[in-house]
Amino acid sequence: MAKFLVNGGRALEGEISVSGSKNASLPALAASLLFSDAPPLFQNLPEIEDIKRMKELLQSQKDGRFDYEVAKKIRASILAVGPALARFGRSSFPHPGGCVIGARPIDVFFDGWKAMGAIVEKTPPSGKKPGFLAVSKPGFEELGGVHSIPIYEIRAPQGLRGCDFTFRVPSVTGTEGLMMTAVLAQGRTILRNVAEEPEILSLADWLNKNGAKIGGAGTHTITIEGRGGKLLSGQVPFLAPPDRIEAGSLAILGAIAAKKMTIKNFPENELTALLGVLKTARAEFEITHHDHSLFPSITLKRATKLRAVNVQTKEYPGFATDLQAPYTVLATQAEGVSMIHETIFEGRLNYVEDLNKIGARINLCDPHRAIVHGPSNLTGWNLEGPDIRAGLAFLIAALVARGESQIGNIYQIDRGHEKIDARLRALGADIKRMEA
Template sequence: MDKIVVRGNGPLNGRIEISGAKNACLALMPAALLSEEPLTLTNAPRLSDIRTMTTLLQSLGVEVAAMQAGKVLSMSGHSADNHVADYDIVRKMRASNLVLGPLLARHGQAVVSLPGGCAIGARPMDIHITALEQLGAEIELRDGYLHATAPGGLKGAVIDFRFASVGATENLLMAASLAKGTTLLKNAAREPEIVDLADCLIKMGARIEGAGTDTITIEGVDRLRGATHPVVADRIETGTYMLAPAIAGGEVELVGARLDLLGAFTEKLDACGIEVTQTNTGLVVKRRNGRVDAVNVVTEVFPGFPTDLQAQMMAVMCTAKGTSVLEERIFENRFMHAPELVRMGAQIEVHGGVATVTGVDKLRGAPVMATDLRASVSLILAALGAEGETVVNRVYHLDRGYERVEEKLGACGADIERIQGDD
């Protein structure tokens, strides 16, 4: 397996281009199943998760062509006649479950393996299943697969999610777009990726109102057409690279970054002493005065502090002035990076879903192991400000969500390199 070696060598200075959002692109791609006409996505990120979704869609009969070095994806579902999403593909990525709604809407049936992804806690499918059943689907679990049918077709309904699930909201947006009648989604997720998917579906002819609020109305249509849509900038990649100069010092410009996508995250940056300036092309980020100040963090659904930036924020707090408390309310097993940061000299105590971090003057380089996608990059961030050499093992997680991380940080002066593994 590949490793990434980082040697802490002082401040970062330069420009980083922000890629299209992984989580948005993974929701947009299954929308190709909803139409016989081509769907083209521009600003697509070049990531292993995108390749996995490509493989899954191709297995379902979607024709996918990658152009401009993979930044443009052209997909045609005109011959998509397979409705079985196989375990060997789905097990690699949680977002594979997003084909369930489109397959039901298009074919009236779907067989989808229970999905995989990062081991960061339970992310149950029951919210998706219950909501689709309210639209008229009949779903049962057999041999690790969800077998779904809609004998009378999908029909609009009022759905009140017990939790504002991003994936369930996305699945229902796509399924309800072709359902008969009107669907009302209550307690819907409000993330920017939801808005991006709704905007794309509207371009395809869907009738959707309220995306970005907790109540979304979808009036079903008979068919959707093709469209061209740019993938929104990745707010999690943006937040990650905003924290790099917070740890290492210096000044970094993030080209294409959007402040409006980050919600409560930027408020925490301001509170701990990180200066963010909006420009015509993106954002400029730097520390105000040396070490940052400790702040407390509670992860919440958007517009609250994102769970996908909790690990990175913990890395920053490891060398902050004072003690911070980070509470994880989204996933119950998302502090697996803490023991690895402790190996680097961090002072962290974890009790259930709460981590207490007492800042130290400096971290020390050490061999560490990535346990999931966001943990991977948190260790790289920590290493940027550490003394000596850090070797981050098992970085295949990293490649699922960050495009050319060593090149982007290296262009800003980081001493970082990838060592190719034997397999």
């Protein structure tokens, strides 16, 4: 398995551009199933593992059914199910894979599809225990000596019809999945208490340009006028916006490790919560707007004395849960005591013990809260990235730490960040990719 070898402590200097958004590109690719046989064009997609897996998933699709071995590798496989159901009247897939960061139930999809008239049931794969697929992945129910995950079959024998559906709690992928499903349904669908993330608005705007009728994206209520099975045109290509999570993570890195680092294509308006926290923490940065670009740039320098700030993750436009782990690394370099309160996922602080191994002083109060004492002198160590965001946080910590670090399981980092090692080397980082 590949790993990064990092010699930390170097001041970073230069320019780096934000890649296309992973979380905007994945649902857009899934939505290609809503289009006629001439597929839409996609521009500025990030060259990352999750995008490769989604393309493989869509290529494996036959009459709404997906290859189980491909689908189980990527959490975002659930996004393709709604469009497949809407187009073919059926779909089957295994329980999605992805990051191990706590419970991420998919029942919201089932509830929404049922409200549209679909039937959802588990179905036995050939030669396996009914309703389950055997895999060699820990953390799932163990049956007959092997780990297993459920297989689901969804059918709409009478077609899909519009509905009035309220989410118990806002869900980004749930909102995207049901919104895409409703595009080809018969009649009007109203989705209430939906997520407001900008990736949802990006998806809706693009679908509307190709014939969909979606209103209210970016608010708590979305209305979709279904097309009764009529496919979209695909005349307007999808242009992936800058990845706000990568942009925020790079800004955090610059605040603690840069001599002078400029981040181009910085989605300022989508990162107001982070920028507010950085300002309160006395990070040194300046935002510059350009006539020739839709997005400004931000220039950061390592702050002389960062101040501890309490952070609580929230749904957009609050502080993003995906930035929580990188910010915790910044908190280790700040003067004072910071409270990190993770309100979205109960397993997303599972990396803090590893940060303590390299010199951080973090007390894990419970699955949702951690106390960070700073500043701390971090020292190189061997770490394994458990998921995309914690993996990048470990890389940020290694760049700040003195001495040599090895970051293992970098497949997780590659899932969400395009050629991050080469891009950081261009800033002066001492980082090497070591293949197994």
